[in-house]
Amino acid sequence: MKKQVAVIGGGAAGLTAAIWAARSGASVTVLEHTDRVGKKILSTGNGRCNLTNAKMEASCYRSGDPQFPMAVISQFGWKDTLRWFASMGLLCHNRMETYYYPLSDQASAVLDCLRMECARLGVTIRTNFSPEKIRRVREGKRAFYQISGGGETVQADAVILACGSKAAPNTGSDGSGYDLAKALGHRIIKPLPALVQLRCQGNHYRQLTGIRTDADLRLLVNDQELWRERGELQITDYGISGIPVFQLSRFAARGLDEGKKVRVLIDFLPAMDVKESRIFLEERFREFGHRNGEDFLTGVLHKKLAIVLLKMAGIRLDQPVSAASRRQQEHLLRAIKEYEALVSSVNPFANAQVCCGGVDVHQVDSATMESKVAPDIYFAGEILDVDGICGGYNLQWAWSSGKVAGCRAAQRRRQE
Ligand SMILES: Cc1cc2nc3c(=O)[nH]c(=O)nc-3n(C[C@H](O)[C@H](O)[C@H](O)COP(=O)(O)OP(=O)(O)OC[C@H]3O[C@@H](n4cnc5c(N)ncnc54)[C@H](O)[C@@H]3O)c2cc1C
Numbered sequence: 001m002k003k004q005v006a007v008i009g010g011g012a013a014g015l016t017a018a019i020w021a022a023r024s025g026a027s028v029t030v031l032e033h034t035d036r037v038g039k040k041i042l043s044t045g046n047g048r049c050n051l052t053n054a055k056m057e058a059s060c061y062r063s064g065d066p067q068f069p070m071a072v073i074s075q076f077g078w079k080d081t082l083r084w085f086a087s088m089g090l091l092c093h094n095r096m097e098t099y100y101y102p103l104s105d106q107a108s109a110v111l112d113c114l115r116m117e118c119a120r121l122g123v124t125i126r127t128n129f130s131p132e133k134i135r136r137v138r139e140g141k142r143a144f145y146q147i148s149g150g151g152e153t154v155q156a157d158a159v160i161l162a163c164g165s166k167a168a169p170n171t172g173s174d175g176s177g178y179d180l181a182k183a184l185g186h187r188i189i190k191p192l193p194a195l196v197q198l199r200c201q202g203n204h205y206r207q208l209t210g211i212r213t214d215a216d217l218r219l220l221v222n223d224q225e226l227w228r229e230r231g232e233l234q235i236t237d238y239g240i241s242g243i244p245v246f247q248l249s250r251f252a253a254r255g256l257d258e259g260k261k262v263r264v265l266i267d268f269l270p271a272m273d274v275k276e277s278r279i280f281l282e283e284r285f286r287e288f289g290h291r292n293g294e295d296f297l298t299g300v301l302h303k304k305l306a307i308v309l310l311k312m313a314g315i316r317l318d319q320p321v322s323a324a325s326r327r328q329q330e331h332l333l334r335a336i337k338e339y340e341a342l343v344s345s346v347n348p349f350a351n352a353q354v355c356c357g358g359v360d361v362h363q364v365d366s367a368t369m370e371s372k373v374a375p376d377i378y379f380a381g382e383i384l385d386v387d388g389i390c391g392g393y394n395l396q397w398a399w400s401s402g403k404v405a406g407c408r409a410a411q412r413r414r415q416e
Contacts, residue, residue, distance in 0.1 A: 002027040005409045006147055006156035008131055009177060010037030012395055013381025014162035015114040016402025017409070021160070022121035024410035029154060030123060031147065033130040033172065038111040040164070040171035044395065049107035051085070052078040052399070053392035054098040060393045062250065063386040064189055064361050069397060071366035076403040078396060084403075088113040099392055126154075134159060134180055136374075145376065158409040160369075162380040162402065165355035166191050177383045178358070184374040187360040189385045192257055193352030194250035195394075198264065200239035200341045204308050209237040211302050216270035219248040220263045221255035230270055235305075240264065240341055247389050250356040253346045262343040268301060268309070268336050281333055289322030296321045301336070309335040354394050358385040369405035380405040 005021040007014045010032035022028045030037065041049060053060075056078050061069035076084075082092055082100065090113045091103040102109045118125060131149040147154045163177020178188045215233040219226050231244035248264070255262045269277050288296060294317040297306035310317060313331035315324045324332075349355070363372050364379050371377040380402040388394045 003158065003410055003412055004029070004144075004156045005158050005160065005406075006031060006145070006154055007160045007162055007406075008147070008180065009161070009163035009173075009381070009383075010125060010127070011162060011164050011171075011173065011381060012038070012041055012114075012398035013164075013383075013402040013405075014160070015118060016399050017160045017162055017378070017380045017406035018123045019114065019117050019121060020403050020406030021410040022118070022123050022406075024407050026158075026410035028121075028123045028410075029156070030118070030125045031129040031131055031149075031154060032125065032127045033176070035127050037125060037127065038114065040168060040173065041111045041114075041395075042107050043168070043171065044107050045101060045392075047107050048101050048105045049110045050099050050101055050392040050395070051092065051110060052081045052100045052396045054078055054094070054100070055391075056393075056396065060391070061386060061388045061397070062356065063384075068361040068364075068366050069386050069388070072369070072404055073396065073400045075367075076400040078392075080403075081396060081399045084399070085110070085113065088117045129154075130176075131180060134184060134377075143375070158376040158378060160378040160380055160405050160409050161359075161383055162405070163383050165358055165382040166349045167193065167195075167352040167355045167382070169349060173382070181359045181379075181383065184371070184377055186363055186371065186373060189357040189360055190257065191355040191357035192250070192253040193346050193349050194253060194356040194387050195246040195353035195390055196249045196253070196351050197236065197241040197347045198239045198245055198249060198252055198341070198343045199345045199347065200264075201344050202342065205235060205239055206237045207308060208235040208304055211235045211305055212242070213268060213302055213305065214270060215244070216267040217244045217248060218265045218267075219251055220261075220265060221251060222260045226251045226255075233266065239343070240266075243390050246353070249346055250387060252343050254356060256343065256345060264341040264343060266339040266341060268305065268339060274333075274337055277337055278333055281329065281336075285321060285324070285329060290320050292319060293317040293321050293324075309339070353390070354382055354387045356385075356387045358383050361385050367404075368408040369401055370408060376409075378405040378409045 003026045005026040007018045007030045010030045092100045135146045164173030166175035216230045227248040229244040229247045234242035312335045381398040
Protein backbone atom coordinates (compact mmCIF):
# COMPACT_ATOMS: atom_id res chain seq x y z
CA MET A 1 0.00 0.00 0.00
CA LYS A 2 1.22 3.51 -0.81
CA LYS A 3 2.25 5.70 2.08
CA GLN A 4 -0.35 8.38 2.70
CA VAL A 5 0.99 11.88 3.10
CA ALA A 6 -1.16 14.87 4.04
CA VAL A 7 0.17 18.35 3.38
CA ILE A 8 -1.52 21.12 5.36
CA GLY A 9 -1.28 24.37 3.41
CA GLY A 10 -1.22 24.72 -0.37
CA GLY A 11 1.33 27.52 -0.76
CA ALA A 12 4.77 27.44 -2.36
CA ALA A 13 6.20 25.07 0.26
CA GLY A 14 3.12 22.85 0.50
CA LEU A 15 2.74 22.36 -3.26
CA THR A 16 6.46 21.61 -3.55
CA ALA A 17 6.26 19.06 -0.74
CA ALA A 18 3.18 17.49 -2.35
CA ILE A 19 4.91 17.15 -5.74
CA TRP A 20 8.04 15.57 -4.29
CA ALA A 21 6.11 13.24 -2.00
CA ALA A 22 4.06 12.10 -5.00
CA ARG A 23 7.15 11.78 -7.19
CA SER A 24 8.61 9.61 -4.40
CA GLY A 25 5.66 7.25 -4.61
CA ALA A 26 3.28 8.45 -1.89
CA SER A 27 -0.43 9.04 -2.14
CA VAL A 28 -0.75 12.76 -1.39
CA THR A 29 -3.56 15.03 -0.22
CA VAL A 30 -3.17 18.78 0.17
CA LEU A 31 -5.51 20.36 2.72
CA GLU A 32 -5.93 24.06 2.06
CA HIS A 33 -8.25 26.17 4.19
CA THR A 34 -8.97 28.88 1.59
CA ASP A 35 -10.84 28.37 -1.66
CA ARG A 36 -7.69 28.05 -3.79
CA VAL A 37 -4.03 27.16 -3.51
CA GLY A 38 -0.99 29.36 -4.07
CA LYS A 39 -2.55 32.81 -3.65
CA LYS A 40 0.62 34.32 -2.22
CA ILE A 41 2.74 33.12 -5.14
CA LEU A 42 0.64 35.35 -7.42
CA SER A 43 1.68 38.51 -5.56
CA THR A 44 5.39 37.73 -5.37
CA GLY A 45 7.94 39.91 -7.12
CA ASN A 46 5.24 42.46 -8.04
CA GLY A 47 3.44 39.75 -9.98
CA ARG A 48 6.63 38.51 -11.67
CA CYS A 49 7.84 36.10 -8.94
CA ASN A 50 11.50 36.35 -8.07
CA LEU A 51 11.79 32.62 -7.49
CA THR A 52 15.42 32.19 -6.57
CA ASN A 53 18.84 33.80 -6.50
CA ALA A 54 22.23 32.52 -7.63
CA LYS A 55 23.94 34.27 -4.73
CA MET A 56 22.91 31.83 -2.04
CA GLU A 57 24.75 32.11 1.24
CA ALA A 58 24.16 31.79 4.98
CA SER A 59 24.14 35.57 5.53
CA CYS A 60 21.00 35.82 3.37
CA TYR A 61 18.96 33.97 6.00
CA ARG A 62 18.24 34.39 9.71
CA SER A 63 17.02 31.69 12.03
CA GLY A 64 17.20 30.64 15.68
CA ASP A 65 19.89 28.25 14.47
CA PRO A 66 22.02 30.09 11.90
CA GLN A 67 23.23 26.79 10.37
CA PHE A 68 19.72 25.47 9.80
CA PRO A 69 18.66 27.23 6.56
CA MET A 70 21.76 26.35 4.54
CA ALA A 71 21.78 22.76 5.87
CA VAL A 72 18.42 22.40 4.11
CA ILE A 73 19.17 24.54 1.04
CA SER A 74 22.40 22.62 0.38
CA GLN A 75 20.19 19.58 -0.31
CA PHE A 76 18.19 21.42 -3.00
CA GLY A 77 19.76 24.66 -4.14
CA TRP A 78 19.00 27.33 -6.73
CA LYS A 79 20.32 25.28 -9.66
CA ASP A 80 18.16 22.31 -8.59
CA THR A 81 15.23 24.72 -8.42
CA LEU A 82 15.78 25.92 -11.99
CA ARG A 83 16.14 22.32 -13.24
CA TRP A 84 13.01 21.29 -11.35
CA PHE A 85 10.97 24.14 -12.83
CA ALA A 86 12.36 23.30 -16.27
CA SER A 87 11.12 19.72 -15.73
CA MET A 88 7.64 21.24 -15.26
CA GLY A 89 7.97 23.32 -18.42
CA LEU A 90 8.87 26.65 -16.78
CA LEU A 91 11.88 28.47 -18.19
CA CYS A 92 13.58 31.21 -16.19
CA HIS A 93 15.76 34.22 -16.86
CA ASN A 94 17.88 36.38 -14.62
CA ARG A 95 18.01 40.08 -13.81
CA MET A 96 20.91 41.92 -12.19
CA GLU A 97 22.87 38.71 -12.83
CA THR A 98 21.63 36.63 -9.89
CA TYR A 99 17.87 37.24 -9.51
CA TYR A 100 15.75 34.60 -11.30
CA TYR A 101 12.22 35.06 -12.65
CA PRO A 102 10.02 33.02 -14.98
CA LEU A 103 10.82 33.83 -18.61
CA SER A 104 7.22 34.97 -19.08
CA ASP A 105 7.63 37.31 -16.05
CA GLN A 106 4.33 35.98 -14.76
CA ALA A 107 4.01 34.66 -11.22
CA SER A 108 0.84 32.92 -12.38
CA ALA A 109 2.98 30.73 -14.65
CA VAL A 110 4.85 29.43 -11.58
CA LEU A 111 1.61 28.54 -9.84
CA ASP A 112 0.12 27.02 -13.01
CA CYS A 113 3.15 24.73 -13.43
CA LEU A 114 2.94 23.60 -9.80
CA ARG A 115 -0.78 22.92 -10.12
CA MET A 116 -0.37 21.05 -13.43
CA GLU A 117 2.36 18.89 -11.91
CA CYS A 118 0.16 18.11 -8.92
CA ALA A 119 -2.62 17.08 -11.29
CA ARG A 120 -0.27 14.94 -13.42
CA LEU A 121 0.94 13.12 -10.29
CA GLY A 122 -2.58 12.54 -8.99
CA VAL A 123 -2.21 14.76 -5.91
CA THR A 124 -5.61 15.35 -4.32
CA ILE A 125 -6.21 19.00 -3.49
CA ARG A 126 -8.96 19.71 -0.99
CA THR A 127 -9.72 23.39 -0.61
CA ASN A 128 -11.93 24.95 2.09
CA PHE A 129 -10.66 22.34 4.54
CA SER A 130 -9.67 23.83 7.91
CA PRO A 131 -7.92 21.29 10.11
CA GLU A 132 -8.92 21.78 13.73
CA LYS A 133 -7.19 18.82 15.31
CA ILE A 134 -4.35 16.49 14.40
CA ARG A 135 -4.44 13.32 16.46
CA ARG A 136 -2.01 10.40 16.47
CA VAL A 137 -3.81 7.06 16.49
CA ARG A 138 -2.34 3.63 17.07
CA GLU A 139 -4.00 0.52 15.64
CA GLY A 140 -1.98 -2.59 16.35
CA LYS A 141 1.49 -2.00 14.90
CA ARG A 142 0.34 0.87 12.72
CA ALA A 143 0.43 4.47 13.90
CA PHE A 144 -1.13 7.20 11.81
CA TYR A 145 -2.64 10.66 12.07
CA GLN A 146 -6.26 11.73 11.91
CA ILE A 147 -6.74 15.28 10.74
CA SER A 148 -10.21 16.52 11.51
CA GLY A 149 -12.00 19.70 10.58
CA GLY A 150 -15.53 20.78 9.69
CA GLY A 151 -16.90 17.36 10.62
CA GLU A 152 -14.56 15.55 8.22
CA THR A 153 -11.49 13.43 8.92
CA VAL A 154 -8.49 12.68 6.71
CA GLN A 155 -6.01 9.93 7.59
CA ALA A 156 -2.30 10.07 6.90
CA ASP A 157 0.87 8.18 7.79
CA ALA A 158 2.84 11.41 7.69
CA VAL A 159 1.77 15.04 7.89
CA ILE A 160 3.64 18.01 6.48
CA LEU A 161 2.80 21.35 8.08
CA ALA A 162 3.26 24.04 5.44
CA CYS A 163 0.81 26.69 6.62
CA GLY A 164 3.06 29.70 6.12
CA SER A 165 3.27 32.49 8.68
CA LYS A 166 1.12 35.51 9.55
CA ALA A 167 2.46 37.71 6.77
CA ALA A 168 -0.04 38.93 4.17
CA PRO A 169 -2.98 37.13 5.81
CA ASN A 170 -5.25 38.05 2.88
CA THR A 171 -3.48 35.23 1.00
CA GLY A 172 -4.50 32.65 3.62
CA SER A 173 -1.52 32.58 5.97
CA ASP A 174 -3.30 33.67 9.14
CA GLY A 175 -1.00 32.05 11.69
CA SER A 176 -3.36 29.14 12.38
CA GLY A 177 -0.54 26.74 11.48
CA TYR A 178 1.32 27.80 14.61
CA ASP A 179 -1.59 26.57 16.74
CA LEU A 180 -1.51 23.18 15.00
CA ALA A 181 2.26 22.93 15.55
CA LYS A 182 1.94 24.02 19.17
CA ALA A 183 -0.77 21.44 19.88
CA LEU A 184 1.69 18.80 18.62
CA GLY A 185 4.30 19.91 21.17
CA HIS A 186 6.32 22.54 19.28
CA ARG A 187 7.69 25.81 20.61
CA ILE A 188 6.80 28.91 18.66
CA ILE A 189 9.24 31.82 18.52
CA LYS A 190 7.00 34.90 18.56
CA PRO A 191 6.24 35.78 14.93
CA LEU A 192 6.80 39.42 13.97
CA PRO A 193 6.40 41.22 10.63
CA ALA A 194 9.55 41.28 8.48
CA LEU A 195 10.40 42.68 5.04
CA VAL A 196 8.15 45.55 5.99
CA GLN A 197 8.06 49.36 6.20
CA LEU A 198 9.15 51.24 9.33
CA ARG A 199 7.03 53.91 11.00
CA CYS A 200 9.10 56.76 12.43
CA GLN A 201 8.65 59.58 14.91
CA GLY A 202 8.86 63.18 13.79
CA ASN A 203 6.95 65.42 11.45
CA HIS A 204 9.33 65.61 8.47
CA TYR A 205 7.95 62.56 6.76
CA ARG A 206 4.78 64.16 5.54
CA GLN A 207 6.83 66.86 3.82
CA LEU A 208 9.19 64.31 2.29
CA THR A 209 6.64 61.74 1.19
CA GLY A 210 7.21 60.33 -2.27
CA ILE A 211 10.97 60.93 -2.34
CA ARG A 212 13.08 58.04 -3.64
CA THR A 213 16.80 58.39 -3.25
CA ASP A 214 19.96 56.33 -3.04
CA ALA A 215 20.99 56.09 0.63
CA ASP A 216 23.08 54.11 3.04
CA LEU A 217 21.17 52.91 6.11
CA ARG A 218 22.53 51.73 9.45
CA LEU A 219 20.19 50.08 11.95
CA LEU A 220 21.01 50.72 15.59
CA VAL A 221 19.25 48.78 18.33
CA ASN A 222 20.12 50.16 21.76
CA ASP A 223 23.06 51.88 20.04
CA GLN A 224 24.42 48.62 18.64
CA GLU A 225 24.73 48.54 14.85
CA LEU A 226 22.98 45.36 13.66
CA TRP A 227 22.61 45.85 9.92
CA ARG A 228 23.87 48.14 7.16
CA GLU A 229 22.30 48.37 3.75
CA ARG A 230 22.54 50.62 0.73
CA GLY A 231 19.83 51.03 -1.88
CA GLU A 232 16.85 53.06 -2.97
CA LEU A 233 15.18 54.55 0.10
CA GLN A 234 11.53 55.53 -0.22
CA ILE A 235 10.07 58.08 2.15
CA THR A 236 6.40 57.76 3.03
CA ASP A 237 4.12 60.01 5.03
CA TYR A 238 4.68 57.86 8.12
CA GLY A 239 8.33 56.81 7.79
CA ILE A 240 10.64 54.83 5.52
CA SER A 241 10.27 52.05 3.00
CA GLY A 242 12.05 50.43 0.06
CA ILE A 243 14.31 47.39 -0.29
CA PRO A 244 17.09 48.58 2.09
CA VAL A 245 14.47 49.25 4.78
CA PHE A 246 12.89 45.82 4.22
CA GLN A 247 16.27 44.13 4.64
CA LEU A 248 16.81 45.55 8.11
CA SER A 249 13.17 45.53 9.24
CA ARG A 250 13.23 42.13 10.96
CA PHE A 251 15.91 43.33 13.41
CA ALA A 252 13.92 46.51 14.00
CA ALA A 253 10.76 44.48 14.71
CA ARG A 254 12.55 42.22 17.17
CA GLY A 255 14.27 45.16 18.89
CA LEU A 256 11.01 47.08 19.30
CA ASP A 257 9.26 43.97 20.60
CA GLU A 258 11.99 43.66 23.24
CA GLY A 259 11.40 47.28 24.27
CA LYS A 260 14.70 48.52 22.83
CA LYS A 261 15.48 51.86 21.22
CA VAL A 262 15.55 51.43 17.45
CA ARG A 263 17.07 54.03 15.14
CA VAL A 264 18.05 54.15 11.50
CA LEU A 265 20.91 56.48 10.59
CA ILE A 266 20.51 57.58 7.01
CA ASP A 267 23.36 58.80 4.82
CA PHE A 268 21.85 60.79 1.94
CA LEU A 269 25.23 61.20 0.23
CA PRO A 270 26.49 57.61 0.25
CA ALA A 271 28.87 58.02 -2.70
CA MET A 272 31.21 60.06 -0.47
CA ASP A 273 32.57 59.18 2.94
CA VAL A 274 32.34 61.72 5.78
CA LYS A 275 35.72 63.29 5.01
CA GLU A 276 34.93 63.68 1.31
CA SER A 277 31.49 65.04 2.15
CA ARG A 278 32.97 67.64 4.48
CA ILE A 279 35.42 68.82 1.79
CA PHE A 280 32.61 68.82 -0.76
CA LEU A 281 30.37 70.97 1.45
CA GLU A 282 33.17 73.38 2.31
CA GLU A 283 33.87 73.90 -1.39
CA ARG A 284 30.20 74.29 -2.11
CA PHE A 285 29.83 76.95 0.59
CA ARG A 286 32.78 78.79 -1.03
CA GLU A 287 31.53 78.46 -4.59
CA PHE A 288 27.77 78.82 -4.05
CA GLY A 289 27.70 80.92 -0.86
CA HIS A 290 25.84 83.61 -2.81
CA ARG A 291 22.85 81.30 -3.27
CA ASN A 292 19.89 81.43 -0.94
CA GLY A 293 19.52 78.39 1.34
CA GLU A 294 16.55 77.24 -0.72
CA ASP A 295 18.78 76.72 -3.79
CA PHE A 296 22.05 75.78 -2.13
CA LEU A 297 21.79 72.00 -2.59
CA THR A 298 19.88 72.09 -5.87
CA GLY A 299 21.49 69.49 -8.11
CA VAL A 300 22.80 67.45 -5.19
CA LEU A 301 19.75 66.32 -3.22
CA HIS A 302 16.02 66.21 -3.90
CA LYS A 303 14.79 69.76 -3.34
CA LYS A 304 12.22 68.88 -0.64
CA LEU A 305 14.85 66.85 1.21
CA ALA A 306 17.46 69.61 0.95
CA ILE A 307 15.04 72.13 2.47
CA VAL A 308 14.28 69.88 5.44
CA LEU A 309 17.97 69.22 6.09
CA LEU A 310 18.90 72.92 5.81
CA LYS A 311 16.12 73.81 8.25
CA MET A 312 17.39 71.14 10.66
CA ALA A 313 20.82 72.76 10.51
CA GLY A 314 19.24 76.14 11.26
CA ILE A 315 20.27 77.63 7.90
CA ARG A 316 17.87 80.23 6.58
CA LEU A 317 16.27 79.49 3.24
CA ASP A 318 15.66 83.11 2.25
CA GLN A 319 19.24 84.36 2.71
CA PRO A 320 22.59 83.63 1.03
CA VAL A 321 24.17 80.63 2.77
CA SER A 322 27.40 82.58 3.23
CA ALA A 323 25.67 83.86 6.38
CA ALA A 324 25.68 80.33 7.84
CA SER A 325 27.98 79.84 10.81
CA ARG A 326 30.66 77.14 11.00
CA ARG A 327 28.43 75.30 13.49
CA GLN A 328 25.46 75.39 11.13
CA GLN A 329 27.65 74.03 8.34
CA GLU A 330 28.69 71.14 10.63
CA HIS A 331 25.04 70.53 11.51
CA LEU A 332 24.18 70.37 7.84
CA LEU A 333 26.92 67.82 7.24
CA ARG A 334 25.57 65.74 10.13
CA ALA A 335 21.97 66.00 8.89
CA ILE A 336 23.02 64.80 5.42
CA LYS A 337 25.33 62.01 6.57
CA GLU A 338 23.56 60.85 9.73
CA TYR A 339 19.89 61.73 9.54
CA GLU A 340 18.32 59.95 12.49
CA ALA A 341 15.03 58.17 11.92
CA LEU A 342 13.67 57.10 15.30
CA VAL A 343 11.55 54.02 14.66
CA SER A 344 8.29 53.81 16.62
CA SER A 345 6.84 50.64 15.07
CA VAL A 346 6.88 48.40 12.03
CA ASN A 347 3.88 48.13 9.77
CA PRO A 348 1.49 45.26 10.58
CA PHE A 349 1.47 41.70 9.21
CA ALA A 350 -0.85 42.81 6.42
CA ASN A 351 2.02 44.83 4.92
CA ALA A 352 4.80 42.33 5.62
CA GLN A 353 6.22 40.01 2.96
CA VAL A 354 7.37 37.46 5.54
CA CYS A 355 7.59 36.87 9.30
CA CYS A 356 10.56 36.40 11.53
CA GLY A 357 9.88 33.77 14.17
CA GLY A 358 7.80 30.62 13.87
CA VAL A 359 8.32 26.97 14.81
CA ASP A 360 11.60 26.62 16.70
CA VAL A 361 14.04 24.94 14.32
CA HIS A 362 15.87 23.30 17.19
CA GLN A 363 12.93 20.90 17.29
CA VAL A 364 13.28 19.98 13.61
CA ASP A 365 15.89 17.78 11.91
CA SER A 366 17.45 19.76 9.05
CA ALA A 367 18.39 16.55 7.20
CA THR A 368 14.77 15.40 6.91
CA MET A 369 12.54 18.31 8.05
CA GLU A 370 10.93 15.87 10.47
CA SER A 371 9.95 17.04 13.93
CA LYS A 372 12.17 15.83 16.75
CA VAL A 373 9.22 15.85 19.14
CA ALA A 374 6.33 14.44 17.07
CA PRO A 375 7.07 11.42 14.86
CA ASP A 376 5.96 11.61 11.20
CA ILE A 377 5.28 15.34 11.46
CA TYR A 378 7.30 17.37 8.94
CA PHE A 379 7.65 21.09 8.31
CA ALA A 380 8.19 23.15 5.18
CA GLY A 381 8.37 26.86 4.40
CA GLU A 382 7.73 29.98 6.34
CA ILE A 383 5.96 28.30 9.27
CA LEU A 384 9.48 27.70 10.60
CA ASP A 385 11.69 30.26 12.31
CA VAL A 386 13.61 30.99 9.10
CA ASP A 387 13.39 34.17 7.06
CA GLY A 388 15.41 35.40 4.14
CA ILE A 389 16.26 38.82 2.79
CA CYS A 390 14.53 40.17 -0.35
CA GLY A 391 15.67 38.66 -3.64
CA GLY A 392 14.13 35.21 -4.13
CA TYR A 393 15.46 33.81 -0.85
CA ASN A 394 12.13 33.15 0.83
CA LEU A 395 10.76 31.23 -2.11
CA GLN A 396 14.01 29.27 -2.34
CA TRP A 397 13.48 28.38 1.30
CA ALA A 398 9.96 27.17 0.43
CA TRP A 399 11.22 25.06 -2.52
CA SER A 400 14.18 23.57 -0.60
CA SER A 401 12.36 22.76 2.63
CA GLY A 402 9.33 21.53 0.65
CA LYS A 403 11.49 19.20 -1.45
CA VAL A 404 13.27 17.70 1.56
CA ALA A 405 10.07 17.34 3.61
CA GLY A 406 8.13 15.83 0.68
CA CYS A 407 10.77 13.22 -0.21
CA ARG A 408 11.38 12.24 3.40
CA ALA A 409 7.73 12.10 4.41
CA ALA A 410 7.08 9.72 1.52
CA GLN A 411 9.81 7.30 2.56
CA ARG A 412 8.89 4.17 4.45
CA ARG A 413 10.79 3.56 7.64
CA ARG A 414 12.76 0.31 7.77
CA GLN A 415 10.40 -1.44 10.18
CA GLU A 416 7.28 -0.51 8.14
C1 LIG B 1 3.71 40.77 -1.55
C2 LIG B 1 4.73 39.67 -1.39
C3 LIG B 1 5.76 39.57 -2.31
C4 LIG B 1 6.74 38.58 -2.17
N1 LIG B 1 7.70 38.44 -3.13
C5 LIG B 1 8.63 37.47 -3.02
C6 LIG B 1 9.58 37.26 -4.06
O1 LIG B 1 9.54 37.89 -5.12
N2 LIG B 1 10.52 36.30 -3.85
C7 LIG B 1 10.57 35.54 -2.71
O2 LIG B 1 11.45 34.69 -2.58
N3 LIG B 1 9.63 35.67 -1.76
C8 LIG B 1 8.66 36.60 -1.89
N4 LIG B 1 7.70 36.72 -0.92
C9 LIG B 1 7.70 35.77 0.22
C10 LIG B 1 7.16 34.39 -0.24
O3 LIG B 1 6.00 34.59 -1.00
C11 LIG B 1 6.85 33.50 0.95
O4 LIG B 1 8.00 33.39 1.77
C12 LIG B 1 6.42 32.10 0.53
O5 LIG B 1 5.29 32.18 -0.32
C13 LIG B 1 6.09 31.24 1.72
O6 LIG B 1 5.60 30.02 1.27
P1 LIG B 1 4.80 29.05 2.25
O7 LIG B 1 4.25 27.96 1.40
O8 LIG B 1 5.64 28.70 3.40
O9 LIG B 1 3.62 29.93 2.83
P2 LIG B 1 2.36 30.58 2.06
O10 LIG B 1 2.72 30.92 0.67
O11 LIG B 1 1.86 31.63 2.93
O12 LIG B 1 1.33 29.38 1.97
C14 LIG B 1 0.67 28.87 3.10
C15 LIG B 1 -0.61 28.21 2.65
O13 LIG B 1 -1.17 27.50 3.74
C16 LIG B 1 -2.55 27.83 3.86
N5 LIG B 1 -2.88 27.68 5.29
C17 LIG B 1 -2.49 28.47 6.30
N6 LIG B 1 -2.96 27.97 7.46
C18 LIG B 1 -3.65 26.86 7.17
C19 LIG B 1 -4.35 25.92 7.95
N7 LIG B 1 -4.43 26.03 9.28
N8 LIG B 1 -4.95 24.89 7.31
C20 LIG B 1 -4.89 24.76 5.97
N9 LIG B 1 -4.25 25.64 5.17
C21 LIG B 1 -3.61 26.67 5.77
C22 LIG B 1 -2.65 29.24 3.35
O14 LIG B 1 -3.96 29.57 2.94
C23 LIG B 1 -1.65 29.21 2.20
O15 LIG B 1 -2.26 28.73 1.02
C24 LIG B 1 6.69 37.69 -1.05
C25 LIG B 1 5.65 37.79 -0.14
C26 LIG B 1 4.67 38.76 -0.31
C27 LIG B 1 3.53 38.83 0.69
